[in-house]
Amino acid sequence: MPVVHVYVWKGFSNEAKKKVIAGITKVFTDLGIPVHAVEVIIHEIPKEDWGVGGEQASEKLKDVQPP
Amino acid sequence: MPVVHVYVWKGFSNEAKKKVIAGITKVFTDLGIPVHAVEVIIHEIPKEDWGVGGEQASEKLKDVQPP
Amino acid sequence: MPVVHVYVWKGFSNEAKKKVIAGITKVFTDLGIPVHAVEVIIHEIPKEDWGVGGEQASEKLKDVQPP
Amino acid sequence: MPVVHVYVWKGFSNEAKKKVIAGITKVFTDLGIPVHAVEVIIHEIPKEDWGVGGEQASEKLKDVQPP
Amino acid sequence: MPVVHVYVWKGFSNEAKKKVIAGITKVFTDLGIPVHAVEVIIHEIPKEDWGVGGEQASEKLKDVQPP
Amino acid sequence: MPVVHVYVWKGFSNEAKKKVIAGITKVFTDLGIPVHAVEVIIHEIPKEDWGVGGEQASEKLKDVQPP
Numbered sequence: 001m002p003v004v005h006v007y008v009w010k011g012f013s014n015e016a017k018k019k020v021i022a023g024i025t026k027v028f029t030d031l032g033i034p035v036h037a038v039e040v041i042i043h044e045i046p047k048e049d050w051g052v053g054g055e056q057a058s059e060k061l062k063d064v065q066p067p
Numbered sequence: 068m069p070v071v072h073v074y075v076w077k078g079f080s081n082e083a084k085k086k087v088i089a090g091i092t093k094v095f096t097d098l099g100i101p102v103h104a105v106e107v108i109i110h111e112i113p114k115e116d117w118g119v120g121g122e123q124a125s126e127k128l129k130d131v132q133p134p
Numbered sequence: 135m136p137v138v139h140v141y142v143w144k145g146f147s148n149e150a151k152k153k154v155i156a157g158i159t160k161v162f163t164d165l166g167i168p169v170h171a172v173e174v175i176i177h178e179i180p181k182e183d184w185g186v187g188g189e190q191a192s193e194k195l196k197d198v199q200p201p
Numbered sequence: 202m203p204v205v206h207v208y209v210w211k212g213f214s215n216e217a218k219k220k221v222i223a224g225i226t227k228v229f230t231d232l233g234i235p236v237h238a239v240e241v242i243i244h245e246i247p248k249e250d251w252g253v254g255g256e257q258a259s260e261k262l263k264d265v266q267p268p
Numbered sequence: 269m270p271v272v273h274v275y276v277w278k279g280f281s282n283e284a285k286k287k288v289i290a291g292i293t294k295v296f297t298d299l300g301i302p303v304h305a306v307e308v309i310i311h312e313i314p315k316e317d318w319g320v321g322g323e324q325a326s327e328k329l330k331d332v333q334p335p
Numbered sequence: 336m337p338v339v340h341v342y343v344w345k346g347f348s349n350e351a352k353k354k355v356i357a358g359i360t361k362v363f364t365d366l367g368i369p370v371h372a373v374e375v376i377i378h379e380i381p382k383e384d385w386g387v388g389g390e391q392a393s394e395k396l397k398d399v400q401p402p
Binding site: 007043045048049050051052053054055056 | 081084087088092093096102103107108109110111
Binding site: 074124 | 135158160164191
């Protein structure tokens with residue numbers, strides 16, 4: 001405890017993934033939860049599989065890139 | 068709000084994905100929710116990773132194809 | 135196939151839930167998928183457990199109500 | 202983008218929830234993602250519904266409390 | 269690893285929950301995974317929030333009870 | 336009912352997947368649930384996308400392999 005599922009667009013760099021994992025884990029250790037108890041699972045989703053406002057993000061947000 | 072996670076077999080055409088995103092979004096806008104608030108995330112799952120009735124869909128439902 | 139998980143704020147009326155279930159199911163039957171194969175699971179989330187823009191929806195979107 | 206689902210034991214204080222939402226959001230804004238794009242959904246799970254090491258957390262970790 | 273999310277209708281007895289947790293954990297320890305690494309999270313869903321075949325399970329499967 | 340989502344590291348053998356699907360399904364049929372009602376969805380996650388103790392499993396648990 002906790003288990004954290006993170007859904008992002010495909011294309012996060014390895015550096016960004018490390019920051020996501022370390023940063024989210026720290027949120028919980030700051031609350032007194034032991035570090036080994038925190039699991040963070042990143043799910044990369046292709047932009048054409050992510051709909052926002054009724055359209056694929058690959059079309060609607062064509063120029064926005066993941067970090 | 069809402070966030071919708073859709074789990075389907077791998078192989079949905081791009082046309083089918085667009086219909087899933089637009090169609091599900093419309094269900095919520097018909098209820099008065101603003102279109103920009105709706106997020107739909109499609110997860111394509113290989114048929115061998117989907118179990119139904121205790122068997123892999125790749126075996127049990129060998130001849131059924133996604134749209 | 136498919137399995138659809140819908141996350142919404144707590145407080146959807148029974149009528150709205152029926153429309154969500156029927157409407158999302160129809161999106162898939164329109165694609166040729168048999169009606170009995172569609173499962174839709176609604177998860178009602180208290181507004182204080184839903185964060186948007188870094189704040190609880192119960193504070194940031196105090197006056198917005200679910201349908 | 203992103204959508205973050207956080208699964209924790211039931212009993213988080215409102216203060217802890219605020220810190221989870223604000224802290225996780227900041228992880229993504231630090232990566233250059235706009236604050237309004239971050240959604241964090243907290244799911245509180247009763248300890249008897251959470252299994253760890255084959256047992257209910259309500260038995261195995263009887264004395265551990267959420268923050 | 270693994271994390272297992274189990275979605276069932278509300279009303280599972282405590283005995284049934286214990287069997288679900290112990291049984292699923294054993295599936296993984298039989299594959300050589302250490303028992304402490306297995307997390308099983310049960311989500312109880314009210315039958316009116318679970319749609320099957322386009323209708324609420326509370327109507328369509330009125331007489332079926334969880335174990 | 337039930338729907339079971341299993342999150343594991345990428346690299347499970349086909350034999351292991353079959354055992355996961357059959358084994359988890361049996362847990363529920365042993366409780367009296369009909370076999371055709373059980374759906375098990377396996378999600379394979381690359382080890383660099385799985386954080387444990389604040390680090391990527393690909394680094395922290397470099398030598399541990401999935402079955």
